[in-house]
Amino acid sequence: xxxxxxxxxxxxxxxxxxxxxxxxxxxxxxxxxxxxxxxxxxxxxxxxxxxxxxxxxxxxxxxxxxxxxxxxxxxxxxxxxxxxxxxxxxxxxxxxxxxxxxxxxxxxxxxxxxxxxxxxxxxxxxxxxxxxxxxxxxxxxxxxxxxxxxxxxxxxxxxxxxxxxxxxxxxxxxxxxxxxxxxxxxxxxxxxxxxxxxxxxxxxxxxxxxxxxxxxxxxxxxxxxxxxxxxxxxxxxxxxxxxxxxxxxxxxxxxxxxxxxxxxxxxxxxxxxxxxxxxxxxxxxxxxxxxxxxxxxxxxxxxxxxxxxxxxxxxxxxxxxxxxxxxxxxxxxxxxxxxxxxxxxxxxxxxxxxxxxxxxxxxxxxxxxxxxxxxxxxxxxxxxxxxxxxxxxxxxxxxxxxxxxxxxxxxxxxxxxxxxxxxxxxxxxxxxxxxxxxxxxxxxxxxxxxxxxxxxxxxxxxxxxxxxxxxxxxxxxxxxxxxxxxxxxxxxxxxxxxxxxxxxxxxxxxxxxx
Amino acid sequence: xxxxxxxxxxxxxxxxxxxxxxxxxxxxxxxxxxxxxxxxxxxxxxxxxxxxxxxxxxxxxxxxxxxxxxxxxxxxxxxxxxxxxxxxxxxxxxxxxxxxxxxxxxxxxxxxxxxxxxxxxxxxxxxxxxxxxxxxxxxxxxxxxxxxxxxxxxxxxxxxxxxxxxxxxxxxxxxxxxxxxxxxxxxxxxxxxxxxxxxxxxxxxxxxxxxxxxxxxxxxxxxxxxxxxxxxxxxxxxxxxxxxxxxxxxxxxxxxxxxxxxxxxxxxxxxxxxxxxxxxxxxxxxxxxxxxxxxxxxxxxxxxxxxxxxxxxxxxxxxxxxxxxxxxxxxxxxxxxxxxxxxxxxxxxxxxxxxxxxxxxx
Numbered sequence: 001x002x003x004x005x006x007x008x009x010x011x012x013x014x015x016x017x018x019x020x021x022x023x024x025x026x027x028x029x030x031x032x033x034x035x036x037x038x039x040x041x042x043x044x045x046x047x048x049x050x051x052x053x054x055x056x057x058x059x060x061x062x063x064x065x066x067x068x069x070x071x072x073x074x075x076x077x078x079x080x081x082x083x084x085x086x087x088x089x090x091x092x093x094x095x096x097x098x099x100x101x102x103x104x105x106x107x108x109x110x111x112x113x114x115x116x117x118x119x120x121x122x123x124x125x126x127x128x129x130x131x132x133x134x135x136x137x138x139x140x141x142x143x144x145x146x147x148x149x150x151x152x153x154x155x156x157x158x159x160x161x162x163x164x165x166x167x168x169x170x171x172x173x174x175x176x177x178x179x180x181x182x183x184x185x186x187x188x189x190x191x192x193x194x195x196x197x198x199x200x201x202x203x204x205x206x207x208x209x210x211x212x213x214x215x216x217x218x219x220x221x222x223x224x225x226x227x228x229x230x231x232x233x234x235x236x237x238x239x240x241x242x243x244x245x246x247x248x249x250x251x252x253x254x255x256x257x258x259x260x261x262x263x264x265x266x267x268x269x270x271x272x273x274x275x276x277x278x279x280x281x282x283x284x285x286x287x288x289x290x291x292x293x294x295x296x297x298x299x300x301x302x303x304x305x306x307x308x309x310x311x312x313x314x315x316x317x318x319x320x321x322x323x324x325x326x327x328x329x330x331x332x333x334x335x336x337x338x339x340x341x342x343x344x345x346x347x348x349x350x351x352x353x354x355x356x357x358x359x360x361x362x363x364x365x366x367x368x369x370x371x372x373x374x375x376x377x378x379x380x381x382x383x384x385x386x387x388x389x390x391x392x393x394x395x396x397x398x399x400x401x402x403x404x405x406x407x408x409x410x411x412x413x414x415x416x417x418x419x420x421x422x423x424x425x426x427x428x429x430x431x432x433x434x435x436x437x438x439x440x441x442x443x444x445x446x447x448x449x450x451x452x453x454x455x456x457x458x459x460x461x462x463x464x465x466x467x468x469x470x471x472x473x474x475x476x477x478x479x480x481x482x483x484x485x486x487x488x489x490x491x492x493x494x495x496x497x498x499x500x501x502x503x504x505x506x507x508x509x510x511x512x513x514x
Numbered sequence: 515x516x517x518x519x520x521x522x523x524x525x526x527x528x529x530x531x532x533x534x535x536x537x538x539x540x541x542x543x544x545x546x547x548x549x550x551x552x553x554x555x556x557x558x559x560x561x562x563x564x565x566x567x568x569x570x571x572x573x574x575x576x577x578x579x580x581x582x583x584x585x586x587x588x589x590x591x592x593x594x595x596x597x598x599x600x601x602x603x604x605x606x607x608x609x610x611x612x613x614x615x616x617x618x619x620x621x622x623x624x625x626x627x628x629x630x631x632x633x634x635x636x637x638x639x640x641x642x643x644x645x646x647x648x649x650x651x652x653x654x655x656x657x658x659x660x661x662x663x664x665x666x667x668x669x670x671x672x673x674x675x676x677x678x679x680x681x682x683x684x685x686x687x688x689x690x691x692x693x694x695x696x697x698x699x700x701x702x703x704x705x706x707x708x709x710x711x712x713x714x715x716x717x718x719x720x721x722x723x724x725x726x727x728x729x730x731x732x733x734x735x736x737x738x739x740x741x742x743x744x745x746x747x748x749x750x751x752x753x754x755x756x757x758x759x760x761x762x763x764x765x766x767x768x769x770x771x772x773x774x775x776x777x778x779x780x781x782x783x784x785x786x787x788x789x790x791x792x793x794x795x796x797x798x799x800x801x802x803x804x805x806x807x808x809x810x811x812x813x814x815x816x817x818x819x820x821x822x823x824x825x826x827x828x829x830x831x832x833x834x835x836x837x838x839x840x841x842x843x844x845x846x847x848x849x850x851x852x853x854x855x856x857x858x859x860x861x862x863x864x865x866x867x868x869x870x871x872x873x874x875x876x
Binding site for chain 1: 556691692694696698699700701702704705706707708710712713739784788791792795796798808811812816818819825828832833835836837840841844
């Protein structure tokens, strides 16, 4: 295994060398930094050209310049890599390091949402193969495949930012919208759950009524203007999470697990009260970490209290439940910062941001307002990236699960009399995850590429901006810095995907047989 | 209960298989694939829509062939060219007083004057150019780029992939390292580097260059196919019979790999049109005075709140083209996949049930 990783890392260096050589020469040949100067009519034109030529070593042919550049980069092995200077005489390395966090924030959230939603929808679609829901999802996925991201981004800006902000001023949902939303929700759930005609009608009307009441209540209480969860909502959500997670994880027939998770829902609600002062302190990061650890300890010990034989699964269920409830407590705290945020001068009642990665705050604001500010700026770009990338997950997880469900071991599992839940969640889902994991990891590099356009549309200052700047100002050093970074990421992601594959699938042994 | 229905399904499967087998009796592989493709409803609709769209788009504007001053003109069905500047409609001509509003009227009953195109169905841009003509020109460019990229990538990918997979050894090693070099850099980056400098040399030239960097994924797939196919008995048999490498590659292996190639080329083409529009959007693709769909969106995205049609129409054309190609690709994949089974219609299911009942009685 170790030798295999070493060999792959060796290959990585070779590939990076090759692709950087290719790209360096390609971009050196295709750009002409002197072009603008030649056309200028400055009196000291010749001198300027001479200066720039000396500065960028344009007197040397591109392959030679590449090796000069490479000598600096190879310094990475002795601890001081030199990626050269940008045209503004700033070290390229620092420029990239400054841009990475922004891009990672954008890509990480989008990828996470895309994976979770994509797999959930894909698997549901596979379990309802050839149903209306399945066809709908297929069409939806293909539609998303065909959407240009910059086009979607402009639509999102208009309808989810400008119009939604206008709506938030009064936050009254009009009856036609309530009915429309409820009809859509009703169709969605009826299509997913399905069954006989009578059941479908029942589900549809149930969801329709519940949804209408819920939305009317939100509208009447002006919840969107004063969002808040509070202990009661946390308890209700907690119980919901407890039942849901238990069902998916071990099945509701496991009474001990159900008791544990319900206990965790109660504990979570009680811990809501002592958590408030800790979260509201000036520097809540440490507090959040401590609370999180306490939550884990409580959930594990709670599981041990009830578990008799199958400790592992119950501990897992309990931990998942309590982490989810903990996240809702954090969301609640963030919602409490909503009014101060919306009413501040910089935001001025337009919370969903269309441009930039954060508001430039003139005055010092609290931790939660800043977090909320980050979140509001993340919404649109993340949504755009998610929409584009999760179509792939829908299609792929659907296809893989259908393949897996045709395997003999699934038939065996059914023949043994296991419940449908056990067959799907334990036998099928886990095996579906093996190829999916490798796709996910390999996809990250591609999403970073997509982030270039997204950053441009939403005016974020990340890798994409650097890249644009590099091309437009003929900045070869900066361009190469971005390219080397992205290709390293792509190759490393591939390596990790291969290693993960061998870890997850015991039939595959990496490095075996040359 | 679930188990019982499973048993019924297995018996049903056998009967349905019998029906499906009967359908393919005496047909060649190509005929079977064609039949399956024709049965794929979404793919067939897409084929029709795409061909109609291509015809409409390419016949809309005048074709000027020959030298600039005295060209030979094949007239198109639309009265304006994309460079013409008719008078800009505003004020009383437009209902809401906006500049260059679209005159298309597809709602026949509400305002009572029926379906009509009017002088400028898609509206006009800032300087009065007819937007329908611009969108048609943009779609022509985008389609052209798509087909050129697809053709070049298909040729290069197939040739390089089959050579690498068939000969293996050092040829394979060198070619696949070359693929690695190119594939590690995101396509959008290579595209931008090329497009920034060569975008002004015309859409066709840009597409040619982009095609030179888009074949890598396909070549990997083809190589994989060749690596498995070359170990099969029929290849050994033809080699023993004295067939040359060329003959084995083209006559024996390639026809077996054609499904993989066609499917991935269609998907590559839908990627290509999105790539071209994205590059034009970033300013690294087709540049003004020529027009492409991405460039139109990029130019008029800020006008969305006041004049949304400038934004809607080019976007819709991109989506329709990409969607059609994706569906065709999906239909082809299903048609070439031997494991894929058709869903029987209700009538056929009934006959399968009848067959089962008969066998039970007997």
